[in-house]
Amino acid sequence: MLSDVTLDLPVRPVLPALIAALDAAGAGVLVAPPGTGKTTLAPLAVADRVTGRVVIAQPRRVAARAAARRMAELLGERVGDRVGYAVRGERRIGPNTRVEVVTTGLLVRRLHHDPELPGTDAVLLDECHERHLDADLALAFTVEARATLRPDLLLLAMSATPDTDRFAALLGGPTPAPVVRAESALHPVQRIWAPPARRIAPPGAGPVDRGLLDHVAATVRRALRERDGDVLVFLPGAGEIAAVASRLADLRDSVELLPLHGRQRGAEQDAALRPRPLRIADATGGTAAAGRRRVVLATALAETSLTVPGVRVVVDAGLSRVPRTDLARGLGALVTVPVSRAAATQRAGRAGREAPGYVYRCWSAATHERLPARPEPEIATADLTGFALELAAWGQPDGVGLALPDPPPAAAMARPRGVIRPAGAPRRPGDVPAPSWKPAELWLSAPRGVPAPVGLLTTWPPGCWSGWRTPNGWPACGGRAVRRT
Numbered sequence: 001m002l003s004d005v006t007l008d009l010p011v012r013p014v015l016p017a018l019i020a021a022l023d024a025a026g027a028g029v030l031v032a033p034p035g036t037g038k039t040t041l042a043p044l045a046v047a048d049r050v051t052g053r054v055v056i057a058q059p060r061r062v063a064a065r066a067a068a069r070r071m072a073e074l075l076g077e078r079v080g081d082r083v084g085y086a087v088r089g090e091r092r093i094g095p096n097t098r099v100e101v102v103t104t105g106l107l108v109r110r111l112h113h114d115p116e117l118p119g120t121d122a123v124l125l126d127e128c129h130e131r132h133l134d135a136d137l138a139l140a141f142t143v144e145a146r147a148t149l150r151p152d153l154l155l156l157a158m159s160a161t162p163d164t165d166r167f168a169a170l171l172g173g174p175t176p177a178p179v180v181r182a183e184s185a186l187h188p189v190q191r192i193w194a195p196p197a198r199r200i201a202p203p204g205a206g207p208v209d210r211g212l213l214d215h216v217a218a219t220v221r222r223a224l225r226e227r228d229g230d231v232l233v234f235l236p237g238a239g240e241i242a243a244v245a246s247r248l249a250d251l252r253d254s255v256e257l258l259p260l261h262g263r264q265r266g267a268e269q270d271a272a273l274r275p276r277p278l279r280i281a282d283a284t285g286g287t288a289a290a291g292r293r294r295v296v297l298a299t300a301l302a303e304t305s306l307t308v309p310g311v312r313v314v315v316d317a318g319l320s321r322v323p324r325t326d327l328a329r330g331l332g333a334l335v336t337v338p339v340s341r342a343a344a345t346q347r348a349g350r351a352g353r354e355a356p357g358y359v360y361r362c363w364s365a366a367t368h369e370r371l372p373a374r375p376e377p378e379i380a381t382a383d384l385t386g387f388a389l390e391l392a393a394w395g396q397p398d399g400v401g402l403a404l405p406d407p408p409p410a411a412a413m414a415r416p417r418g419v420i421r422p423a424g425a426p427r428r429p430g431d432v433p434a435p436s437w438k439p440a441e442l443w444l445s446a447p448r449g450v451p452a453p454v455g456l457l458t459t460w461p462p463g464c465w466s467g468w469r470t471p472n473g474w475p476a477c478g479g480r481a482v483r484r485t
Helices: 012-025 038-049 061-075 104-113 133-148 165-172 210-226 238-247 266-273 341-352 365-370 385-394 410-419
Strands: 027-031 053-058 083-087 090-092 099-103 120-125 154-159 179-181 189-193 230-234 255-260 279-281 287-289 293-298 311-316 319-326 331-338 357-361 420-423 441-444
Touching (some): 012 027, 012 038, 012 179, 027 165, 038 154, 133 165, 133 385, 210 230, 210 311, 238 255, 238 293, 266 293
Parallel strands (some): 083 099, 255 293, 311 357
Antiparallel strands (some): 083 090
């Protein structure tokens, strides 16, 4: 498949070494900065090595669709031929599909359903450095499935950051898995510090300071005046995107405003990823240069895995929205926090994917030095109820012995242990039946202030409906996973 692609990207020279490492060890780590082509070329190279299907897991649906479209485009095919994708509510694969792009959550569900992954010869975990809960679970479950059931399964973790020793150790077992590195293809990006003139209230659980949103909109106008090309604006959430878009509404005659966030439908997300036409039809029947520039207002989902075509300028509000849990109340929430230095670097790199670019950072150089070096993994901060249910369904309620990059905090796991209450299973409180057992009855205890049911359950073996019930008596649906919805 790779021989059908003529595009030369920086990752291509290291692909023979990568395949040799996988042949020797069965697992490996590929380190390649954004823009090197790891997401599009590495799966094609691995597909040439195996006879079965290559599954590549992406942390987000929009990234999964975009990666599949890009690979199919490079092969000169339609999505669904040799390259396809499957995300929640949408699947485009065919009988000839060799490379399938899925979300990490979907991979976790497949592993629950059948950990042998029949028909799959290689699993690639992309952007594993982002450390979402589903990504940690996908890594841990795939490593165990490979060790116990599928020693022939090739496993590759791909990361945009050089901190890979932990992943190499997890994948390799007694001997760390080999690490292959590719050089960066990024063009230079000039930093422009653009802090607000007045003091801005610190972020938290409440709304973002309106003064900062005013300043971001003013910085976008400044960037449009001073620089050429399209502009990518990073904001913490959909509400802030709508607020800044309303502040820029008077520019719609000359600028196309495009939101990009997780609440959108797939077609709306894809609109922001389509390249702007260089030429358009004019009134005389000829063509003229396309007039309107684009301003893409995005959340953190545009940090990695995606290339927004035409972007030469990034405006970064310096905020991110992350899950946090209140252990005292047993409730989780999304809070706004300052971006980390590593994430700020990833965001700035979006301006240098295709040509030299600029990044306007809405904070000072002094503030930048005080930012955290990297974002905290979700396992350290998020509500772990769903995570604990996944571990229990896998047969490891505490996660002990699994290849998790970090162990779950004991305090955060205490409440989920009390939530899971099996009835009729001869095990200690907090456990659920092993995968080979016939389903026992499982109830969920709702935390204070949250109406039951907390979630719907699925069972093993698939289609076994009797026995597993939600607190109000609804039957569970088929499949091995136990998930909170």
